[in-house]
Amino acid sequence: ELKVEQNPLFLSMQEGKNYTIYCNYSTTSDRLYWYRQDPGKSLESLFVLLSNGAVKQEGRLMASLDTKARLSTLHITAAVHDLSATYFCAVDFWRDDKIIFGKGTRLHILP
Amino acid sequence: DGGITQSPKYLFRKEGQNVTLSCEQNLNHDAMYWYRQDPGQGLRLIYYSQIVNDFQKGDIAEGYSVSREKKESFPLTVTSAQKNPTAFYLCASSIGSRGNQPQHFGDGTRLSIL
Numbered sequence: 001e002l003k004v005e006q007n008p009l010f011l012s013m014q015e016g017k018n019y020t021i022y023c024n025y026s027t028t029s030d031r032l033y034w035y036r037q038d039p040g041k042s043l044e045s046l047f048v049l050l051s052n053g054a055v056k057q058e059g060r061l062m063a064s065l066d067t068k069a070r071l072s073t074l075h076i077t078a079a080v081h082d083l084s085a086t087y088f089c090a091v092d093f094w095r096d097d098k099i100i101f102g103k104g105t106r107l108h109i110l111p
Numbered sequence: 112d113g114g115i116t117q118s119p120k121y122l123f124r125k126e127g128q129n130v131t132l133s134c135e136q137n138l139n140h141d142a143m144y145w146y147r148q149d150p151g152q153g154l155r156l157i158y159y160s161q162i163v164n165d166f167q168k169g170d171i172a173e174g175y176s177v178s179r180e181k182k183e184s185f186p187l188t189v190t191s192a193q194k195n196p197t198a199f200y201l202c203a204s205s206i207g208s209r210g211n212q213p214q215h216f217g218d219g220t221r222l223s224i225l
Contacts (some may be wrong), residue, residue, distance in 0.1 A: 045213035
């Protein structure tokens with residue numbers, strides 16, 4: 001069965017702290033996407049990870065992909081309130097012709 | 112600017128009624144998708160289309176129908192057979208169904224039952 005699991009599903013953290021969101025998936029893939037969604041809004045693409053060991057950074061966010069462990073991480077450095085949103089990972093199980101989204105991690109950053 | 116336009120933003124359905132959600136893109140993308148999002152849930156695929164005049168069922172296609180008569184347009188009809196239609200519906204497109212580019216999403220349509 002194709003599965004994508006994110007954890008935690010909800011995260012409340014203080015400004016200035018660091019934290020990591022995890023995205024585990026069930027079978028082999030080397031294509032993974034991270035999106036951000038603000039309440040009531042659409043999804044915005046953050047990162048595209050296309051190979052084992054891929055690392056992408058944009059501002060206070062850094063994403064990585066370990067295809068052997070079937071794990072991607074989204075690391076937040078020195079969080080600021082503007083990063084409050086829901087973050088989704090999506091895995092392209094291209095051998096099965098399916099893209100599966102995780103349930104999302106709702107991030108709430110306290111001032 | 113290129114993008115995806117969904118309309119309407121809010122839609123109300125009466126019992127027994129079919130309603131159609133519009134999705135138009137001017138990105139010249141071949142692939143288009145419809146997702147349903149319920150509170151606290153991820154996105155679930157309803158239908159997708161890789162090329163004009165062709166589409167495939169996703170994981171939750173029952174009670175929905177689509178058409179792809181033009182490359183730019185991929186309307187979704189929520190039929191009366193869909194007994195629990197209240198959700199946020201997102202349309203997306205991508206260059207190809209298996210490219211190395213992320214999907215681009217519209218702003219969504221929120222559907223409720225009257």
